Amino acid sequence: MDMEKGPLERAAAEEYASWFKALADATRIQIVxxxxxxxxxxxxxxxxxxxxxxxxxxxxxxxxxxxxxFVLVERQGTSSLYRINEACVSCFPTAADVVMGNPVPAPPTCE
Amino acid sequence: MDMEKGPLERAAAEEYASWFKALADATRIQIVxxxxxxxxxxxxxxxxxxxxxxxxxxxxxxxxxxxxxFVLVERQGTSSLYRINEACVSCFPTAADVVMGNPVPAPPTCE
DNA sequence: TTGCTTCATCGACTATCGTCGATTATCGAT
DNA sequence: ATCGATAATCGACGATAGTCGATGAAGCAA
Known part of the structure; x- marks a missing residue:
């Protein structure tokens, strides 16, 4: 595998970014x-x-x-009940993951 | 202290968001x-x-x-030398920090 | 069925963001 | 002082994203 030249592959960088984008808004932070x-x-x-x-x-x-x-939905009658997904919270990438070039966690792409 | 009602204070949420915004772009991920x-x-x-x-x-x-x-600059002659700030990498908030309402790390606001 | 409630979706507007080309500023060397 | 190289800033453009009000869809009750 070629991991010596250049930065992260663009695709991996985008996947990482999609994680952080999810929490890059104050309203979403509040909701979470x-x-x-x-x-x-x-x-x-x-x-x-x-x-x-x-x-x-x-x-x-x-x-x-x-x-x-990051959150899970469950329709109940006429209303939707939301709760946070603990599993997704714990696999959320850290800055160290980015810096060390760790593989990007899966959830964001498995939509 | 009133930490029972409502979500995070808006100000804290914005500070959190400013962290994640920094890594919410593929090009910046590549640079880092x-x-x-x-x-x-x-x-x-x-x-x-x-x-x-x-x-x-x-x-x-x-x-x-x-x-x-997140990065530190050092002007040397006619060029600027950039390097990543390890300290900032390790204090970068996690999703768990957000979820648990931990105090927002300082660096983003100290500009 | 007709209503009422709850939420998702749509359309439009605005603001923000990423990118580029061009310009300007700074430093070193001649 | 002038030139060349390097990088920061500026101005503009297109694209993306956040917000709202209004509309639509699904469920429940009468």
Whole structure:
């Protein structure tokens, strides 16, 4: 394998970036930390009430977080219950992973 | 202290986000990993040659990384030598930090 | 069925971001 | 002082992303 020349392959760099992009927004950070505080799943309405942004905006961010498997959804009746994905939290790449050229964790791509 | 109601304070969320934003771009990931591979400082010209994007673009990204203290600069003659900041790499927040509401590391704000 | 509630999706607007080419500033050497 | 090399800054462009209001879709109850 050619790992001597140049930087990371572009593809690997993009995959890494897609991880960090998921947490590169203040609203998403709030949503994630909110879901973590309440250990129990939350409906979209609850998240909207607690986060102070519009319902469509929350839905949008939840979709982004769900695409990366950072949160998990479970439809219950007329409402969607979201909870954070502990497994995804622990496999989230660190800066050291990037710097050491470790293989990129899988979840973001397995959408 | 009020840590029961609502999500993270907006300010803390923004500081967290500013960390992740720094690595939320494939080109910056490449630059960082490139600087880490070569243990020795690199000039902008070398980084340009290895990263395949324009000189002004590289300079722009280096500035972003330097603002967050992720890389350190040292002017030497007519060229600027960049190297990664190991200290900043190790204090880079993890997803677990966000989820557990840990205090945001300092460097990004100390610009 | 008709309503009501909850959420996802759509369309539009704005702001931010990444990229480039060109210009400017700084340093060294002649 | 002038020239050449290196890198930072500027201005502009296109693309992406965050937000909102409005609309649409799915479920439940009457």
């Amino acid at each position: 930390s909110l879901l973590a505080r309440r250990r129990t799943p939350m409906s979209v309405g609850e998240i909207v009430a607690a986060s102070g942004v519009g319902q469509s905006t929350v839905s949008h961010h939840l979709k982004i977080l769900a695409d990366v498997r | 990993s490139l600087l880490a591979r070569r243990r020795t400082p690199m000039s902008v010209g070398e980084i340009v040659a290895a990263s395949g994007v324009g000189q002004s673009t590289v300079s722009h990204h280096l500035k972003i990384l330097a603002d967050v203290r």
